Amino acid sequence: MPVEFQMLLTFIVLGGVFLAFIKEWLPNDLVALCGLAILLGTGVLSDSDLGEIFSNPAPMTIGAMFILAESLTRTGAIDWIAHRFEKWAGNSLTRAVIILALIVVPLSAFMNNTPVVIVFLPVLMSFARSTGLKASKLLIPLSFLSILGGTITLIGTSTNLLVSGLSKQQGQPAFGIFEISGLGLVYAAVGSCYLFFIGRHLLPDRDTVSSLLDAEDTRKFVSAVEIPYASPLIGESLIAHPLFSNRKRTIVYEVLRHGLRVENIPLDAITLEERDVLLFRATSKQLAEIQAAKGVVMIHRKSNLTESGAEQAEEVKTVEAIIGPQSQLIGRSVRQSNIRRRYGIVVAAVHRKGTNLREGYQDVKLAFGDTLLLEGPVQSIMKLSQEGSFLSLNEALMQPHLKSKVFTAIAILAAVVLVSALGILSITSAAVIGAVMVVLTGCLEIRKAYQAIEWNVLFLIYGMLGVGLAMKNTGGAEWVAMNVIGLMPDSGPLVILAAIYFLSFVLTELVTNNAVAILMTPIAISIAASMEVDPRPFLVAIMFAASASFITPIGYQTNTYVYGAGGYRFSDFLKVGVPLSLILWLTSVLLIPRFWPF
Numbered sequence: 001m002p003v004e005f006q007m008l009l010t011f012i013v014l015g016g017v018f019l020a021f022i023k024e025w026l027p028n029d030l031v032a033l034c035g036l037a038i039l040l041g042t043g044v045l046s047d048s049d050l051g052e053i054f055s056n057p058a059p060m061t062i063g064a065m066f067i068l069a070e071s072l073t074r075t076g077a078i079d080w081i082a083h084r085f086e087k088w089a090g091n092s093l094t095r096a097v098i099i100l101a102l103i104v105v106p107l108s109a110f111m112n113n114t115p116v117v118i119v120f121l122p123v124l125m126s127f128a129r130s131t132g133l134k135a136s137k138l139l140i141p142l143s144f145l146s147i148l149g150g151t152i153t154l155i156g157t158s159t160n161l162l163v164s165g166l167s168k169q170q171g172q173p174a175f176g177i178f179e180i181s182g183l184g185l186v187y188a189a190v191g192s193c194y195l196f197f198i199g200r201h202l203l204p205d206r207d208t209v210s211s212l213l214d215a216e217d218t219r220k221f222v223s224a225v226e227i228p229y230a231s232p233l234i235g236e237s238l239i240a241h242p243l244f245s246n247r248k249r250t251i252v253y254e255v256l257r258h259g260l261r262v263e264n265i266p267l268d269a270i271t272l273e274e275r276d277v278l279l280f281r282a283t284s285k286q287l288a289e290i291q292a293a294k295g296v297v298m299i300h301r302k303s304n305l306t307e308s309g310a311e312q313a314e315e316v317k318t319v320e321a322i323i324g325p326q327s328q329l330i331g332r333s334v335r336q337s338n339i340r341r342r343y344g345i346v347v348a349a350v351h352r353k354g355t356n357l358r359e360g361y362q363d364v365k366l367a368f369g370d371t372l373l374l375e376g377p378v379q380s381i382m383k384l385s386q387e388g389s390f391l392s393l394n395e396a397l398m399q400p401h402l403k404s405k406v407f408t409a410i411a412i413l414a415a416v417v418l419v420s421a422l423g424i425l426s427i428t429s430a431a432v433i434g435a436v437m438v439v440l441t442g443c444l445e446i447r448k449a450y451q452a453i454e455w456n457v458l459f460l461i462y463g464m465l466g467v468g469l470a471m472k473n474t475g476g477a478e479w480v481a482m483n484v485i486g487l488m489p490d491s492g493p494l495v496i497l498a499a500i501y502f503l504s505f506v507l508t509e510l511v512t513n514n515a516v517a518i519l520m521t522p523i524a525i526s527i528a529a530s531m532e533v534d535p536r537p538f539l540v541a542i543m544f545a546a547s548a549s550f551i552t553p554i555g556y557q558t559n560t561y562v563y564g565a566g567g568y569r570f571s572d573f574l575k576v577g578v579p580l581s582l583i584l585w586l587t588s589v590l591l592i593p594r595f596w597p598f
Helices: 003-023 028-041 049-053 055-075 077-089 093-110 113-131 137-148 159-171 183-202 284-292 340-341 377-387 403-421 427-440 446-452 455-473 476-487 493-510 513-530 536-547 557-566 569-593
Strands: 220-225 250-258 277-282 314-323 347-351 354-355 371-377 390-392
Touching: 003 028, 003 455, 003 476, 003 493, 003 513, 028 455, 049 314, 049 455, 055 077, 055 113, 055 403, 055 427, 055 455, 077 093, 077 113, 077 403, 093 113, 093 137, 093 159, 093 220, 093 403, 113 137, 113 390, 113 513, 137 183, 137 557, 137 569, 159 455, 159 513, 159 536, 183 284, 183 569, 220 284, 220 403, 250 340, 277 284, 284 354, 314 377, 314 557, 340 347, 340 377, 371 377, 371 536, 377 390, 427 446, 455 476, 455 513, 476 493, 476 513, 493 513, 513 536
Parallel strands: none
Antiparallel strands: 220 277, 220 314, 250 277, 314 371, 314 390, 347 354, 347 371
8 A cells, every 4th residue: 555545544544533532423442442443454554563552651651550549549548638628728718729729739740630639529519518618619720730730740640651652662762750840830830820819710609419409408318108099199190299299309219019110101200009109208397298198108117118128217318429431321311221220319410511400301311520419328329339330529428448558558659759760660660560569568459450440541542552653654743744844934943832732732622632642742753853953842842731621621531520510611611721721831832942942
């Protein structure tokens, strides 16, 4: 196959991959692997190229860092720090933002920022409820500060490791773990100051999905009633009846008919019949109202209740929960997921793209970042949470920590950083050894270690490494580099640096940051070679720009997590993120050449 045709085919595959990313036709990792499969099937990439893709050390390093980060979460190291936040912040929003920056930025410098955000989310939600502050004033700063912290060290974010690994494969000197720290500290300081003095005043004062609850719903109970012979409720619609309407906040979990669950009829379509048994959630006041009502008989025998094992007057809980990126609920509606029948849990509301849905949400396809309001027995909610279907925003449902191992986990991470900083071992070797050690020392179970690895991220990286290698092998990267220079023939390296940074951070808002880092790295190296300058400034620009996702809630995973939890709209990220992105762009363009001369 002629090289020119291979280049054209590579660009077609690249365009298709980017379009699929933007349109979200398929999961990003599957899209990237499809691109890799096409390039292998058409002969653009060979078996030896496949070996080169999987020999890249970056994915192995990233996987090991996922395990190290999970060990800190599992032992409670991050949780202990997070809970100091409530004590130090007091009741002041101003102090809360300052303390948040002082904690989150350093933490994110040495571990993946996603677990930092996951641990802090329920802490900040609890803080907002106890102080009367709105969570929407805190959650965007949480995500943005974690992103800023990730730029301080090489291990702070996966994009840094990817750019370093790719550049080393192309003959460039390896990046040290603290080589980017000088610029990263300035970058984080500038971003933090913006959030404190300007950004926090642009944040909305908005309710979260939990605000849909009535103020009196502080304690809820599961109970059951039977429809007796000649009851006036026979023939009436279940949901329409005043006793069990959503307006009264009395939520029916299950209907038993002839001793069996009513499986084939949605709750909102059930017409009551004689001897029907209803299992429902209500407050103590509503229980008294139902007990005094005509047409129903309270059931007091455990044997008459459903298979869920819920006992008479069992206290239930209402929690906010975020759909995670690997949740089994993604792509299924509330009705299709059968959460109510399988777990005895009711989905009372859904937050989606800035809107709190109370009606008509049963048939909405759930997606990563959706926030659900769940109501049900505590044990049932904990079971569903432990299966990884969602992230609870209620601290009471957090898993117990292995506190006796906390100092072991911290010491292992510190050793990984130290030996790689001193050049005793590469960051890949140190991270892999550290990941093994946290399992051997009992900081993390082997099963939890495998679960901690975000395999979709790794497969996305491998797929995009294939597309990036095809760009290099076919001359596509060099062709793009020459055309970029041709568009700005009289421009110096500083202008090209500004263009590379700008293009990288814009693309990051449209597609995944790892894909942008992989594609831009060979292009930057080709541009530097054509201009006969050092490529290092361009590579650093890609590291920072590919992490600088502040404009949309979909460009970076932490933004997606806080999107639903904070009750945000898409426009909120634009309002706060656009000025921050432009300020950091200017900061980077001015300072990168001072740290890494052309």
